[in-house]
Amino acid sequence: MFSSLLVVCTGNICRSPMGEFLLRDRWRKSGARVASAGVGAMLGWPADDDAIAVMDDYGIDMRAHQAQQIKPELLKAYDLVLVMEKHHEDWINQRFPTTRGRVHLMSKWQARDGVPDPYRRGRAAFEACYAQLDECVDQWLQRIG
Numbered sequence: 001m002f003s004s005l006l007v008v009c010t011g012n013i014c015r016s017p018m019g020e021f022l023l024r025d026r027w028r029k030s031g032a033r034v035a036s037a038g039v040g041a042m043l044g045w046p047a048d049d050d051a052i053a054v055m056d057d058y059g060i061d062m063r064a065h066q067a068q069q070i071k072p073e074l075l076k077a078y079d080l081v082l083v084m085e086k087h088h089e090d091w092i093n094q095r096f097p098t099t100r101g102r103v104h105l106m107s108k109w110q111a112r113d114g115v116p117d118p119y120r121r122g123r124a125a126f127e128a129c130y131a132q133l134d135e136c137v138d139q140w141l142q143r144i145g
Contacts, residue, residue: 001144001145002032002079002080002144003030003031003032003033003079004032004033004034004077004078004079004080005023005027005032005033005034005035005078005079005080005081005082005144006034006035006036006037006070006074006075006077006078006080006081006082007019007020007023007034007035007036007037007081007082007083007106008036008037008038008039008070008081008082008083008084008088008092009036009038009039009083009084009085009088009115009117010038010039010040010084010088010117010119011038011040011041011042011045011067011119012036012037012038012041012042012045012067012068012069013038013042013045013046013047013048013051013065013067013119014047014048014050014051014117014118014119014126014129015084015115015117015118015129015133016036016037016038016084017036017047017051017062017065017067018047018051018054018055018062018126018129018130018133019036019082019084019106019115019133019136019137020034020035020036020065021055021060021061021062021065022055022060022130022133022134022137023137023140023141025060026137026138026141027141027145030145032145033078035074035078036065036068037068037069037070037071037074038067038068038069038070039069039070039088039091039092040069041067041068041069041070042067043067043068043069044066044067045066045067046063046065046066046067047062047063047065047067048118048119048126050118050122050123050125050126051118051126051129053123053126054123054126054127054129054130055130058130070092072096075092075096075098075099079102080102080104080144081099081102081103081104082103082104082105082106082136082140083103083104083105083106083114084105084106084107084114084115084117085105085113085114085115085117086105086113086114089103089104089105106133106136106140107132107136108139108140109136109139109140109143110132110135110136110139112132115129115132115133115136116128116129116132
């Protein structure tokens with residue numbers, strides 16, 4: 001069983017914080033640690049306004065989020081790393097070879113290649129992102145939680 005999970009996307013202001021806060025909400029009884037980071041993080045930025053609004057609709061408050069860059073210490077501190085796109089997995093494994101086997105697509109259990117980036121694509125794109133992440137989180141928790 002995993003006790004910690006890191007969620008990764010590009011800027012760490014849309015998909016990965018949404019995934020992080022969804023996992024925290026659903027997995028909170030386990031006491032597991034969940035965080036998020038970006039491969040090209042917008043350091044210190046809050047979550048995107050549309051991401052915050054969509055999560056608010058589901059009773060999840062992400063206002064405390066601040067974007068952070070993925071780094072070796074973070075990767076060492078978490079058992080499982082879930083990424084939004086294949087190129088995130090490749091980027092991490094290329095720079096940090098010891099992570100191989102612990103990095104997986106968030107959408108691994110779906111017939112999709114990843115979770116599309118909703119950044120600057122409007123509210124509907126964030127709602128679609130939430131719906132897919134909601135399914136992904138449920139599928140992962142069935143297997144690890």
